[in-house]
């Protein structure tokens with residue numbers, strides 16, 4: 466069944482104000498998500514924050530169930546954290562690395578992840594190896610196989626990068642990881658909510674994601690998946706009275722399951738609303754969302770490619786809803802400013818967000834336009850017209 470666009474837009478108040486092509490930054494929240502946050506804040510103001518948390522316990526637990534349905538895992542394998550970066554960090558900084566160990570990653574690495582690798586690289590004297598892309602621009606499975614030796618302790622892959630249309634072959638990487646028994650950490654920050662992400666099919670041990678992007682949840686929410694049989698591979702890098710229990714003067718016990726990666730204080734309204742956002746997405750259907758996002762991405766890319774003053778920079782055998790481009794005669798931030806005046810939201814993507822890829826492809830600062838299922842063909846038409854008139858007008 467295809468998505469009822471009119472309904473989707475009617476349930477998205479922001480659609481009345483802006484043409485929103487910044488879904489890879491923060492997508493517009495649908496009405497049920499906004500209601501979920503507001504009503505919990507209201508409850509907190511009426512009866513107190515702790516009391517509201519207790520009253521909303523079933524809803525709060527519902528968020529774990531929603532994520533478990535989304536990813537096809539168990540609710541005990543989920544930790545709610547403040548964003549995708551901290552989720553990813555819990556795993557990366559929790560790995561018992563030793564001098565000489567190797568981490569394999571790919572060209573599409575997100576800046577914060579690679580910064581952590583550099584950080585750990587010097588602290589623990591570990592090696593970071595970047596597996597090159599294949600001819601399509603996705604991580605080369607052949608080169609990944611070749612890069613594996615006894616020193617490899619982790620494969621860390623970005624599923625959908627911040628700066629190009631690419632969808633990396635996460636399932637194929639999972640097969641290699643499993644074959645060699647190497648832990649596999651997937652950054653699914655831009656993929657959850659955009660395309661179906663099933664941790665059983667992918668075979669990752671760990672996965673990190675955020676709430677505000679394609680899932681259309683609130684800002685300041687994120688989650689981590691840790692496969693139950695992989696929990697003991699990690700030493701949580703930080704501890705508090707929620708992640709562990711102080712059992713005797715000199716001893717403590719970690720919480721069972723992935724909750725040991727959480728901390729006590731959390732964004733309760735946000736976490737409840739994240740569950741609402743996920744259930745809302747699942748009602749549309751992950752396959753249905755992906756079909757439409759992919760088609761809109763293709764359309765936008767094809768229409769932009771017709772403008773002679775402009776270059777589309779997307780790569781990959783399979784591409785999603787993130788479209789990046791730059792113009793020969795105008796700076797990307799000028800294009801962004803022009804579009805903003807017309808209430809069209811995009812961001813610019815600078816090389817340091819994904820430096821490995823930007824340097825390998827000699828990318829300038831680009832404009833990133835990211836579509837979601839609630840966007841329309843008509844919006845794409847208006848957007849392309851606006852870009853064309855700006856570039857042609859010089």
Ligand SMILES: *Cc1c(COP(=O)(O)O)cnc(C)c1O
Nearest residue numbers: 548549550575626627654655675
């Ligand atoms: C946005 C992004 C992140 C970081 O997510 P936060 O929620 O901001 O921490 C990580 N990886 C990729 C690929 C991203 O695009």
